[in-house]
Amino acid sequence: MDEMEKGQVRDVEDADRPTDSEDRNDAARAGLRLDPSGLPLSPQPSSDPMDPLNWKLSVKLVVLAEVSILSFLALLSASLITPAFVPLSEFVHRGLVPTAYVTSLFILCAGLSTIFWNPVSNVYGRRPVYILTVAVGAAMSAASGAARSYGQLLAFRCLNGFFGGVPLGLGSATVCDMFFAHERGLYMGVYTVTLITGGHVAPIIGGYIERDLTWHWCFYVPAILTGALWLLFVLTVPETLTC
The missing domain is CATH 1.20.1250.20 (MFS general substrate transporter like domains)
Incomplete structure (x- = not known):
């Protein structure tokens, strides 16, 4: 495989890899609360304000x-x-x-x-x-x-x-x-x-x-x-x- 073909393969893989924004959207759709950096909070808090x-x-x-x-x-x-x-x-x-x-x-x-x-x-x-x-x-x-x-x-x-x-x-x-x-x-x-x-x-x-x-x-x-x-x-x- 020549260099051009390798570059095309890498471009396809990068396109298929989810971005940070997509990861955050997926987490939000799953009902997960995120920290300031966009990662799911651990542990996940409940909806109870007394938690x-x-x-x-x-x-x-x-x-x-x-x-x-x-x-x-x-x-x-x-x-x-x-x-x-x-x-x-x-x-x-x-x-x-x-x-x-x-x-x-x-x-x-x-x-x-x-x-x-x-x-x-x-x-x-x-x-x-x-x-x-x-x-x-x-x-x-x-x-x-x-x-x-x-x-x-x-x-x-x-x-x-x-x-x-x-x-x-x-x-x-x-x-x-x-x-x-x-x-x-x-x-x-x-x-x-x-x-x-x-x-x-x-x-x-x-x-x-x-x-x-x-x-x-x-x-x-x-x-x-x-x-x-x-x-x-x-x-x-x-x-x-x-x-």
Whole structure:
């Protein structure tokens, strides 16, 4: 086949290949909603205005902010006590290594909680799980500050992690409930940066709290902050899981 014939074959193939405009028209005829670049949205939103994918961006950002701050407070609660290990170890009459278990057990139980609470939220919804677990987590943080023995403190911290650490695992699912696939990189990044910042700033803040108050307030402060945000969450955040 000479060059002219090859060129004619390529011209025929190019003519048969659908254009981007034709692809968009085909998608529109099929009832698919498209993103700004003309690709079908993933996942496809329903026609229900209550579908989180159809919410206004301002509503999505409010929910994202509250869930992100809950995750921030969860890691803040985990590590705020770190600078106060010395006075805490003297109070519970343990060495520094056993005293450090108050942080490591929180993190362990927070990690395990995802295995239990995420499937529960897939059945009963995100909002009920948030409301229940965050409230109990705040109460267990306050109870940790009021503990009078090493055993009580470890028990309360385990419960604090199992309930209060839920936003750490459930937050990413909430982001996926509200945003399309092409948006998730940005908003998951916002959530993740907010989350990890809690663990970074906690030792700095905890040092000032222990110096100016007592180590007990390293548990009371996150309990108060989490309780205040929990109330705001109850009043403002709707369910994000669709049937």
